[in-house]
Amino acid sequence: MRFRYGWALVAFALAGCSQSPPAPPPEPMPLKLEGMWSDPPPTAVGTFCFFACTEAGIERLNALLDDPANDSRPYPELRAAADKYQREDYLRPKLTEVALKTYPLDPADDPGFLRCEPWGLAKQMFAPHQLEIKRVADDRIELRYGEWEAVRTVYLDGRRAPSNHPPSRLGYSVGRVEGESLVVETSAVTAGITWWDAQHSDQFRVVERFTRSDDGETLNLTATIEDSWSLREPVVAKKIWRWAPSQKITPYDACEPATEFKKGTSEP
Secondary structure, eight states: OHHHHHHHHHHHHHHHHHSOOOOOOOOOOOGGGOEEEESOOSSHHHHHTSSOBOHHHHHHHHHHHHOGGGTTSOHHHHHHHHHHHIIIIIIGGGBOHHHHTTOSOOGGGOHHHHHOOOOOHHHHTTOSSOEEEEEEETTEEEEEESGGGOEEEEEOSSOOOOTTOOOBSSOEEEEEEETTEEEEEEEOBOSEEOTTSOEEOTTOEEEEEEEEOTTSSEEEEEEEEEOTTTBSSOEEEEEEEEEOTTOOOOOOOOOOOOSSOOTTSSOO
8 A cells, every 4th residue: 555655646746747837927028118209310211211111212312322423412302212212112013913003092092181080000000200108017018109199009918819800990919029129910900001102901910020229219110011912022111219208199189181182292
């Protein structure tokens, strides 16, 4: 009996050791990302990326600025040339045939301009002006934008986005911490308009990576965008904000629906 009892104790101990340890609590988001961010720094690249930009556009802008032949050309002219390059040489080749049929969309046809409808994620994530990153619980943060006073919830508890979640304007976002970066994956976004004035479908997916500069003064976003309906291959876009702890987001009440406008422009 003593022999059998001893083996029972060993079996019990082994069974306890084989149990999986409890899942660790969600890793806290780097605190240095939290707070208020606003307009980009007043630099050539910052101004170029005020709304959104691409690496191809930045390289083109820097090449134009470094060329002595352009010393007498005003910066807005060089910025426009770089933007045209990124749209025609980087973005257009990535569009599918169906997306090219309506590209580029007339800015005056934007529902935000026509009917004061808040932007969908494909434009909202690059909105100018304030972005506040705020922890609201141990397992989630909020991204709050000055433009349209839009709010996104990002879950940090390790969950996966549900495959059957109904699409919404800002989609369903889950995040994780990688080093000192915050990575956010978003899906379930309703069809809408991108910042480069193209249509996208509800197959829109994006992975955002937020990092703070070494001096703490700027927040950088790199977003990898996929949409099997409108894109042949992913688009990688960028955005820059500057640290603005004294600013506050106020109610967004500045929009007035356009009743008359000039086709081909954004002027009433």
